[in-house]
Amino acid sequence: MSKTLVMNFLNESGKKTAIRVNNVKEDVTEAEVKAAMDVILAKNIFATTGGDLKAKDSAQVDDKNSTELAVK
Template identity: 35%
Template sequence: MKKLVMKFKDAAGDTKSMTITDVKDGLTQANAEALMDVLIAKDVFAWGPESLSLKEAASIVETTETELFDIEA
Protein backbone atom coordinates (compact mmCIF):
# COMPACT_ATOMS: atom_id res chain seq x y z
CA MET A 1 0.00 0.00 0.00
CA LYS A 2 1.21 3.51 -0.80
CA LYS A 3 0.60 6.46 1.49
CA LEU A 4 1.29 10.13 0.97
CA VAL A 5 2.68 11.68 4.15
CA MET A 6 2.62 15.47 4.16
CA LYS A 7 4.27 17.62 6.80
CA PHE A 8 3.25 21.20 7.44
CA LYS A 9 4.20 23.98 9.83
CA ASP A 10 1.39 25.72 11.66
CA ALA A 11 1.28 29.40 12.58
CA ALA A 12 3.07 28.65 15.87
CA GLY A 13 5.93 26.90 14.03
CA ASP A 14 4.96 23.38 15.12
CA THR A 15 5.13 20.50 12.63
CA LYS A 16 1.88 18.71 11.80
CA SER A 17 1.54 15.59 9.64
CA MET A 18 -1.28 14.37 7.45
CA THR A 19 -1.46 10.98 5.72
CA ILE A 20 -3.55 9.97 2.71
CA THR A 21 -3.77 6.24 2.01
CA ASP A 22 -4.08 4.37 -1.30
CA VAL A 23 -2.19 6.94 -3.36
CA LYS A 24 -2.25 6.45 -7.14
CA ASP A 25 0.90 5.50 -9.01
CA GLY A 26 2.58 8.42 -10.75
CA LEU A 27 2.06 11.00 -8.01
CA THR A 28 4.62 13.77 -8.56
CA GLN A 29 6.19 16.44 -6.42
CA ALA A 30 4.11 19.02 -8.29
CA ASN A 31 0.89 17.09 -7.49
CA ALA A 32 1.77 16.87 -3.79
CA GLU A 33 2.74 20.53 -3.57
CA ALA A 34 -0.47 21.61 -5.34
CA LEU A 35 -2.56 19.58 -2.89
CA MET A 36 -0.69 21.02 0.07
CA ASP A 37 -1.16 24.56 -1.30
CA VAL A 38 -4.92 24.00 -1.55
CA LEU A 39 -5.12 22.60 1.98
CA ILE A 40 -3.28 25.65 3.32
CA ALA A 41 -5.19 28.21 1.21
CA LYS A 42 -8.62 26.79 2.03
CA ASP A 43 -7.69 26.45 5.72
CA VAL A 44 -9.23 22.97 5.62
CA PHE A 45 -7.49 21.62 8.73
CA ALA A 46 -6.47 23.20 11.99
CA TRP A 47 -5.00 21.40 14.98
CA GLY A 48 -5.98 23.41 17.99
CA PRO A 49 -6.01 27.18 17.57
CA GLU A 50 -3.31 27.25 14.87
CA SER A 51 -3.90 26.87 11.12
CA LEU A 52 -1.47 25.27 8.70
CA SER A 53 0.78 27.92 7.22
CA LEU A 54 3.78 26.35 5.42
CA LYS A 55 4.67 23.21 3.48
CA GLU A 56 7.56 21.36 5.10
CA ALA A 57 7.88 18.01 3.28
CA ALA A 58 6.02 15.24 1.48
CA SER A 59 6.92 11.61 0.90
CA ILE A 60 5.39 8.43 -0.42
CA VAL A 61 5.60 5.55 2.05
CA GLU A 62 5.14 2.02 0.75
CA THR A 63 4.33 -0.86 3.09
CA THR A 64 4.07 -4.56 2.45
CA GLU A 65 1.73 -6.74 4.45
CA THR A 66 2.40 -10.45 4.77
CA GLU A 67 -0.48 -12.36 6.28
CA LEU A 68 0.64 -15.17 8.60
CA PHE A 69 -2.83 -16.51 9.37
CA ASP A 70 -6.46 -15.48 9.38
CA ILE A 71 -8.89 -16.97 11.88
CA GLU A 72 -12.45 -16.60 10.63
CA ALA A 73 -15.09 -16.37 13.34
Protein backbone atom coordinates (compact mmCIF):
# COMPACT_ATOMS: atom_id res chain seq x y z
CA MET A 1 0.00 0.00 0.00
CA SER A 2 1.32 3.41 -0.95
CA LYS A 3 0.44 6.62 0.90
CA THR A 4 0.68 10.09 -0.58
CA LEU A 5 0.56 13.30 1.44
CA VAL A 6 -1.30 16.04 -0.42
CA MET A 7 -0.72 19.56 0.93
CA ASN A 8 -2.97 22.25 -0.54
CA PHE A 9 -2.00 25.91 -0.49
CA LEU A 10 -3.51 29.13 -1.81
CA ASN A 11 -1.28 31.22 -4.05
CA GLU A 12 -1.20 35.00 -4.61
CA SER A 13 -4.05 34.84 -7.11
CA GLY A 14 -6.22 32.89 -4.63
CA LYS A 15 -6.02 29.60 -6.51
CA LYS A 16 -5.38 26.22 -4.90
CA THR A 17 -2.03 24.56 -5.53
CA ALA A 18 -1.15 21.05 -4.35
CA ILE A 19 2.22 19.65 -3.35
CA ARG A 20 2.33 15.86 -3.19
CA VAL A 21 4.81 13.73 -1.26
CA ASN A 22 4.85 10.05 -2.20
CA ASN A 23 5.55 7.20 0.22
CA VAL A 24 4.80 9.21 3.34
CA LYS A 25 5.39 7.35 6.60
CA GLU A 26 2.50 5.41 8.10
CA ASP A 27 2.26 7.44 11.31
CA VAL A 28 2.61 11.01 10.00
CA THR A 29 0.84 13.42 12.37
CA GLU A 30 -1.16 16.59 11.82
CA ALA A 31 1.48 18.52 13.76
CA GLU A 32 4.24 17.27 11.42
CA VAL A 33 2.24 18.21 8.34
CA LYS A 34 1.40 21.67 9.74
CA ALA A 35 5.07 22.24 10.54
CA ALA A 36 6.14 21.15 7.03
CA MET A 37 3.56 23.44 5.43
CA ASP A 38 4.73 26.34 7.62
CA VAL A 39 8.33 25.77 6.50
CA ILE A 40 7.27 25.63 2.83
CA LEU A 41 5.49 28.98 3.23
CA ALA A 42 8.32 30.59 5.23
CA LYS A 43 11.08 29.50 2.83
CA ASN A 44 9.05 30.43 -0.28
CA ILE A 45 10.78 27.75 -2.34
CA PHE A 46 7.98 26.85 -4.77
CA ALA A 47 6.76 28.98 -7.66
CA THR A 48 3.34 28.67 -9.25
CA THR A 49 1.76 30.30 -12.29
CA GLY A 50 -0.47 32.22 -9.86
CA GLY A 51 2.43 33.60 -7.83
CA ASP A 52 3.97 32.66 -4.50
CA LEU A 53 2.23 30.36 -2.04
CA LYS A 54 0.51 32.52 0.58
CA ALA A 55 -1.60 30.34 2.89
CA LYS A 56 -2.30 26.77 3.99
CA ASP A 57 -5.64 25.48 2.70
CA SER A 58 -5.87 21.79 3.60
CA ALA A 59 -3.98 18.50 3.72
CA GLN A 60 -4.81 14.84 3.39
CA VAL A 61 -3.18 11.43 3.17
CA ASP A 62 -4.35 9.36 0.22
CA ASP A 63 -4.04 5.56 0.37
CA LYS A 64 -3.54 3.68 -2.85
CA ASN A 65 -4.07 -0.05 -2.85
CA SER A 66 -3.20 -2.04 -5.92
CA THR A 67 -3.38 -5.72 -6.69
CA GLU A 68 -1.01 -7.12 -9.24
CA LEU A 69 -2.50 -9.64 -11.62
CA ALA A 70 -0.51 -12.44 -13.24
CA VAL A 71 -1.41 -12.12 -16.91
CA LYS A 72 1.69 -13.58 -18.56
